[in-house]
Amino acid sequence: MIHTDTVDATAPIEQLKAISSWVSSVQDLDKLLQLIIESATNVVRAEAASLLLVDAKTGSLYFKVATGTKGAEVKEFRVKIGEGIAGHVARTGQPLLIADAKQDSRWMRTISDRVDFETRSMACVPLKINDRTIGVVQVLNKRDASRFTQADMDVLEEFSNLAALAIGSARSLEQVRQENQDLKKALGEKHQIIGKSLTLAKVLEDAQKLSRTKTTALIQGESGTGKELLARLIHRESPRKENPLVVLNCAALPETLLESELFGYEKGAFTGATSRKTGKFEAAHEGTLFLDEIGEMAPGIQAKLLRVLQEGVFYRVGGNTPITVDVRVLSATNKDLKKEVEAGNFREDLYYRLNVVQLTIPPLRERLEDVPPLVEHFLDLFKKETGLSHLTISDAAMDKMASYDWPGNIRELRNAIERAVVMGNGKSIVPEDLPITASLPKISGMRVGLTLEEALNEFKKAFILLNLKHTGGNRSKAARIMDIQRTYLSRLITRFNIRDLA
Numbered sequence: 197m198i199h200t201d202t203v204d205a206t207a208p209i210e211q212l213k214a215i216s217s218w219v220s221s222v223q224d225l226d227k228l229l230q231l232i233i234e235s236a237t238n239v240v241r242a243e244a245a246s247l248l249l250v251d252a253k254t255g256s257l258y259f260k261v262a263t264g265t266k267g268a269e270v271k272e273f274r275v276k277i278g279e280g281i282a283g284h285v286a287r288t289g290q291p292l293l294i295a296d297a298k299q300d301s302r303w304m305r306t307i308s309d310r311v312d313f314e315t316r317s318m319a320c321v322p323l324k325i326n327d328r329t330i331g332v333v334q335v336l337n338k339r340d341a342s343r344f345t346q347a348d349m350d351v352l353e354e355f356s357n358l359a360a361l362a363i364g365s366a367r368s369l370e371q372v373r374q375e376n377q378d379l380k381k382a383l384g385e386k387h388q389i390i391g392k393s394l395t396l397a398k399v400l401e402d403a404q405k406l407s408r409t410k411t412t413a414l415i416q417g418e419s420g421t422g423k424e425l426l427a428r429l430i431h432r433e434s435p436r437k438e439n440p441l442v443v444l445n446c447a448a449l450p451e452t453l454l455e456s457e458l459f460g461y462e463k464g465a466f467t468g469a470t471s472r473k474t475g476k477f478e479a480a481h482e483g484t485l486f487l488d489e490i491g492e493m494a495p496g497i498q499a500k501l502l503r504v505l506q507e508g509v510f511y512r513v514g515g516n517t518p519i520t521v522d523v524r525v526l527s528a529t530n531k532d533l534k535k536e537v538e539a540g541n542f543r544e545d546l547y548y549r550l551n552v553v554q555l556t557i558p559p560l561r562e563r564l565e566d567v568p569p570l571v572e573h574f575l576d577l578f579k580k581e582t583g584l585s586h587l588t589i590s591d592a593a594m595d596k597m598a599s600y601d602w603p604g605n606i607r608e609l610r611n612a613i614e615r616a617v618v619m620g621n622g623k624s625i626v627p628e629d630l631p632i633t634a635s636l637p638k639i640s641g642m643r644v645g646l647t648l649e650e651a652l653n654e655f656k657k658a659f660i661l662l663n664l665k666h667t668g669g670n671r672s673k674a675a676r677i678m679d680i681q682r683t684y685l686s687r688l689i690t691r692f693n694i695r696d697l698a
Contacts, residue, residue: 225366226261229359233261233333236355240348242335244313246270247323247359248282249331257286257331264336266311273307280304282332285320289329291353294318295343319344321356325364333359389425390573391566395558399426406553407433412505414490414550415528417557420607423528424488426557431484436524439483442476447489454497456513465514477510477521484524490550491531491542502546525550560602560609567598570606574613575625582617589616589625596627657692660685664694 229247237245244264248257251274259271278287284302285292297303297315308315316337323331333356338344389400406413407430415423424443431441444457460475476485487493493501504510505525509518527550536542560566571594579587593616602608616629646654660674667673671689675682688694 225362228362229261232355232359232362234263236333236352237263237335239351239355240319240335240344241339242344243337243339244270245333245335246282247331247333248275248286249323249363250277250286250329257282260331264313266313269311270307273310275304275307280307281318281320282334285322285332285334286329289322289324291321291349292318293344293346293349294320316341317343319349319352321349321353323356323360323363325360330360330363389422389429390570391563392569393558393563393566395563396566399555399557400429402553402555403430404433406430406555408435410436410524411552412525412527412550413553413555414533415526415555415557416533417528417530418559418605419530420605421557421559422606423530423557424486426555427484427486427526427528430526431486431524434484434524436483440480441484441486442480443486443488444476445488447492451494451497454493455500458497459500459510459512461513462515465512469514472512475512477504477523478519480523481521482523484526487525487527489529490527491529491533491536493542495541495543498543498546502543502549505546505549560605564598567602567609568594570609571597571613574610575617578614578617584617584622587617587620587622587624590627593625593627593630596630596632600632653692656688657694660688660692661694 233245233247236242244262244266246262246267247260249260250256251258254274255277257275257277259273262268262270264270275283277283281292281294281297281300281303283304292302294300294303295317297318298305303315303318305315307313313336318334318336320332320334322329323333333352335344335348335352389396391397403426413430415426417423427443428441431437446454449457456473456475458475458477460473460478461469463469463472487501500510504521504523508522509520511518533542533547533551537544537547560570571589575587575589579585597609597612604611612630612632613625615631616625620626620629659678663674663677664671667677671685672682675685678685
């Protein structure tokens with residue numbers, strides 16, 4: 197309750213109403229706290245006021261806001277918790293009304309003396325959030341040389357509560373912002389595309405160009421190559437990045453359920469439709485819809501999808517109200533859609549509508565130089581999950597993975613690393629820990645960095661060795677298999693220094 201013997205009853209109320217309307221949506225905490233303390237100073241007609249916050253690490257209070265002629269100088273000081281009037285209030289959490297500071301043993305005159313400010317009377321109240329004292333608000337000296345009263349204390353507590361609300365709101369907003377940043381960072385790390393090969397770099401470059409537009413695009417690639425990751429990258433780099441990315445696997449649902457998932461349905465549209473359901477197109481409004489395995493979509497749904505892409509309008513299942521959406525559609529498939537069109541399994545008009553831009557992710561066997569960085573990435577990921585921070589991978593295991601053809605692509609590689617981490621000795625991953633057996637032919641010519649002539653020569657050497665071993669070192673038989681003259685084969689054996697064939 198605010199007493200009226202010292203202050204005008206309406207003045208603080210109007211000030212509090214004006215300030216409180218800004219507190220919940222605080223954008224600039226420093227300015228708002230300055231406004232609160234300046235208002236408190238004027239309402240109780242004080243010469244100076246300050247807001248001090250607790251620094252838990254140092255066990256002290258620092259001046260967040262300070263008004264009056266010495267305000268700037270005062271902010272250079274700190275007060276230990278428990279020392280002086282402010283320190284005492286911070287420690288006890290109880291307000292203090294000091295009629296004569298010089299006569300109070302708790303008063304510490306150090307700051308007043310250093311800034312040449314005569315402190316007469318004081319009022320100091322705790323600043324609390326959820327019953328935890330985070331600081332104090334204090335006012336010094338009445339302008340008319342009188343003393344602060346309980347009415348002034350009541351007003352000061354109201355302003356202190358406002359300051360606490362402002363600080364609490366700002367901290368909550370900052371926590372939300374930080375959590376969002378952490379979540380985005382975690383998602384970015386989880387969904388990042390790893391690799392340094394030229395083929396992958398070209399795909400990523402094209403994806404970056406595409407991200408700046410709202411053009412539909414078709415992402416092609418074998419299962420496990422990372423088509424969804426590429427779609428996420430395009431969305432993340434696009435002007436729609438603050439809006440939803442909605443993912444739907446078209447192969448996972450039968451036709452009737454797929455229609456309901458895409459467009460939603462009205463209550464009573466079919467047995468079991470007890471309420472209205474929002475579809476993926478509505479959920480992705482002003483964002484991106486990624487349709488994975490688009491080649492599995494039934495012809496009936498293809499026609500309805502084409503209509504949405506052309507007109508931006510659809511109807512919920514069982515509904516007759518047109519719904520307009522603004523959605524950027526990305527789709528993906530591991531099928532050859534052109535062949536599906538020729539076979540009559542996929543609508544040609546929908547194919548061209550989806551395939552405005554086509555991106556093709558190469559299989560892992562065509563970019564084996566990306567295997568080591570992928571291995572390191574997944575190893576780091578599973579080390580964090582399992583707590584095996586010192587786990588390494590042997591050179592032999594890395595060589596085995598670098599010479600494997602990875603029919604399951606990156607998904608298979610990830611699973612192989614996870615199994616090796618879980619089933620290994622916890623110290624170093626060895627070849628026996630890896631659930632892979634077959635490997636690519638070890639042709640030394642298949643390496644980046646060689647000239648074409650060097651690659652051809654290394655291939656010839658490997659090919660000759662393969663045939664000689666097959667014939668037990670019989671040059672005549674090997675020459676017949678390779679369809680070359682025996683004398684020419686002998687010259688090549690000498691040229692490439694091939695020995696010990698038996």
